[in-house]
Amino acid sequence: MTPLIAIERVAKRYLTSSGAVDALADVSLSVGDGEFCTIIGPSGCGKSTVLGMLGGLVQPDTGRVLIAGEAVTGPDPARVATVFQDPGLFPWRTALDNVAFGLELQGVPRERRRRIAGDLLGPLGLKDFAAKYPRELSGGMRQRVAIGRALAIDTRILLMDEPFGALDEQTRMLMGDWLLDIWRRTSKTVIFVTHSLHEALALSTRVVVMTARPGRVKTVLPLDLPYPRSMESVELVSLRAKLWHEIREESLRAMSEA
Amino acid sequence: MSVTVVAIRVLLFIGLLLVWEVGARLANPLLYVPPTAVVPAVRELLALRSYPDLPAHLGLTVREIALAYALAVGAGLGIGFLLAMNKTFGRAWGPILAALYAVPAVVWYPSLMLFFGLDAASKIAFGFLLGFFPIALAVLAGIRQVNPQLVTVATAFGARPAAIFVKVLLPAMLFTLVGGLRTGLALSVVGVIVGEILGSRAGLGSLINHAYGLFRTADYAALVLLTLVLVVASDAGASLLERRARRWTA
Numbered sequence: 001m002t003p004l005i006a007i008e009r010v011a012k013r014y015l016t017s018s019g020a021v022d023a024l025a026d027v028s029l030s031v032g033d034g035e036f037c038t039i040i041g042p043s044g045c046g047k048s049t050v051l052g053m054l055g056g057l058v059q060p061d062t063g064r065v066l067i068a069g070e071a072v073t074g075p076d077p078a079r080v081a082t083v084f085q086d087p088g089l090f091p092w093r094t095a096l097d098n099v100a101f102g103l104e105l106q107g108v109p110r111e112r113r114r115r116i117a118g119d120l121l122g123p124l125g126l127k128d129f130a131a132k133y134p135r136e137l138s139g140g141m142r143q144r145v146a147i148g149r150a151l152a153i154d155t156r157i158l159l160m161d162e163p164f165g166a167l168d169e170q171t172r173m174l175m176g177d178w179l180l181d182i183w184r185r186t187s188k189t190v191i192f193v194t195h196s197l198h199e200a201l202a203l204s205t206r207v208v209v210m211t212a213r214p215g216r217v218k219t220v221l222p223l224d225l226p227y228p229r230s231m232e233s234v235e236l237v238s239l240r241a242k243l244w245h246e247i248r249e250e251s252l253r254a255m256s257e258a
Numbered sequence: 259m260s261v262t263v264v265a266i267r268v269l270l271f272i273g274l275l276l277v278w279e280v281g282a283r284l285a286n287p288l289l290y291v292p293p294t295a296v297v298p299a300v301r302e303l304l305a306l307r308s309y310p311d312l313p314a315h316l317g318l319t320v321r322e323i324a325l326a327y328a329l330a331v332g333a334g335l336g337i338g339f340l341l342a343m344n345k346t347f348g349r350a351w352g353p354i355l356a357a358l359y360a361v362p363a364v365v366w367y368p369s370l371m372l373f374f375g376l377d378a379a380s381k382i383a384f385g386f387l388l389g390f391f392p393i394a395l396a397v398l399a400g401i402r403q404v405n406p407q408l409v410t411v412a413t414a415f416g417a418r419p420a421a422i423f424v425k426v427l428l429p430a431m432l433f434t435l436v437g438g439l440r441t442g443l444a445l446s447v448v449g450v451i452v453g454e455i456l457g458s459r460a461g462l463g464s465l466i467n468h469a470y471g472l473f474r475t476a477d478y479a480a481l482v483l484l485t486l487v488l489v490v491a492s493d494a495g496a497s498l499l500e501r502r503a504r505r506w507t508a
Contacts, residue, residue: 055414077416088411092429102415105425153415 002069003030004189005054005157010063011214012049022214023049027063029208029217031191033156036183038192038200040247041210041218042254047193049215051159054191055082067157077102081155085162087146089134095145096121096130102153113152120148123182140171151182158183160192164199176202180227197243201236202229209246212254219246291479299476300483308477309465316484319450319462322378323492326385327446334390334442338397352398359391363449367456381453381461389446396438400431440496447489462488 012024023046031037039047052058053065056075065072067079081102089098096117097104103113121127124144134142143163150158163179164172176199183190183203194200200207207221221243229236275293282290302308309315341348341355367384374380404427412426428435454463462485469478 057410057414075414075416077414082411082414084407084411084414086407088405088407090408090426090429092432101412101425105412105416105421149415 004033004068005031006066008064010060010065012061025214025216027215027217031189033189034187036190036203036205037208038194038204039208039210040194040200042212042251044213044254045210046215047210048161051161051191051193055080055159077153079155080157080159081150081153082159083146083150083163085165087142089142089145091134094131094133095126098145099148099152101149117152120152124148140167140175156189158188158190160190162193197240201240207243212250212257218250288475291475295476296479299480303480315461315465318460322381322450323385323447326382326450327389327443329386330389330393330442330446334393335397338394342398342401355394359395363388367453371457376457376459381450384453385446385449388449389442392441392445393438396434400434401427404430436500443492443496447492451485
């Protein structure tokens with residue numbers, strides 16, 4: 001059976017003003033339907049590039065990116081929705097209209113898209129903020145609006161690029177619990193990029209560790225543990241040590257090269 | 259607006275009129291035209307006694323402004339977007355545009371009269387020239403200030419170039435754009451009226467020139483007041499447009 005997502009021997013080089021940078025070198029990865037796959041690795045290891053390719057925003061130089069067996073050639077909002085680290089909310093739209101943005105592009109009639117977006121605001125914890133503009137919302141709320149915008153178009157695949165990266169630790173943990181809840185109820189396939197060991201361990205069915213630049217897949221760590229997970233459990237403490245060992249090596253390499 | 263602000267404003271206005279009246283009477287009332295002399299002149303003007311053909315002149319000026327501004331908007335938006343969308347083109351032309359804008363535009367006017375003659379065409383050309391630059395430059399500045407992340411997001415959600423333009427670029431730059439459109443209108447008005455004053459046979463500016471030349475200073479002041487009303491009215495129209503535009507993007 002073909003996996004939902006298949007990344008096959010993908011490489012990417014960026015040309016910058018200071019020369020060529022190899023972002024990815026020979027990355028292969030496949031993700032099954034319904035997985036919560038976390039990609040973790042040092043800064044600049046090309047994690048976001050992988051997401052960009054899945055979202056159709058970046059084309060690989062070599063290799064192929066397949067979704068349900070078909071090569072990705074551009075953004076496909078019927079199958080893939082993305083949450084970015086910078087939420088990128090439209091400042092002239094209310095929270096509700098931001099959530100409805102993708103539906104509007106798809107030509108969903110106004111009444112219907114407002115109802116869909118409105119129904120999402122409740123579970124997003126934004127029920128009373130529908131008419132607020134992004135500048136009136138806290139960082140966590142803004143990120144939830146961005147998540148709502150991605151959920152509204154109801155895609156099979158949800159790409160999340162460090163969605164909680166700019167939030168404080170307490171908010172991050174709460175948002176993680178909340179996301180887990182959403183994922184378990186909708187059974188979407190999530191590809192989640194993060195720097196946080198805690199997030200990787202608490203949320204994922206699988207953690208992919210990437211090497212320092214040029215990014216390759218270093219280790220794939222399956223996490224076949226029930227939710228909600230206690231970070232104090234014996235398995236998680238040892239998994240955490242193992243994961244940290246893998247990442248530490250790469251982070252040190254990234255630091256010495258920087 | 260609070261009552262105090264309004265009260266202060268009214269007092270200030272009355273004070274100014276008083277100073278003007280007293281000052282003008284103390285100095286030369288013919289040169290400094292006190293308000294008490296302006297009021298009857300305005301009445302004469304509006305009753306079409308001092309200048310019976312005022313409506314025709316006024317109509318001509320308004321038509322010149324409308325045409326000059328329409329051309330300035332069309333060319334300003336068109337060239338502005340062309341320069342903003344094509345990076346190489348924009349980089350090549352942007353500084354030239356800014357440099358031309360910095361030249362006091364009135365230096366071009368003699369050539370415009372040579373090219374277009376003494377009639378309406380040279381006034382329209384001058385109003386166009388003055389109105390064009392702020393509009394084109396506002397488009398350039400407006401597009402440059404659009405947060406690229408918003409374009410990325412829209413692209414990821416499947417927006418095609420037309421949708422990106424309408425749903426992201428236009429609303430993101432609207433503030434700057436409308437500012438430019440408003441400045442452009444004000445300058446088109448200035449261009450047409452200055453053009454008429456510098457040399458014309460018809461229009462509000464030619465009447466101003468006539469009154470001034472014959473030392474009919476009270477009539478001159480009345481005509482200036484009328485010009486003021488015209489300018490304020492056009493700016494009020496522009497601000498109405500601004501509100502429309504904001505509702506349209508919402």
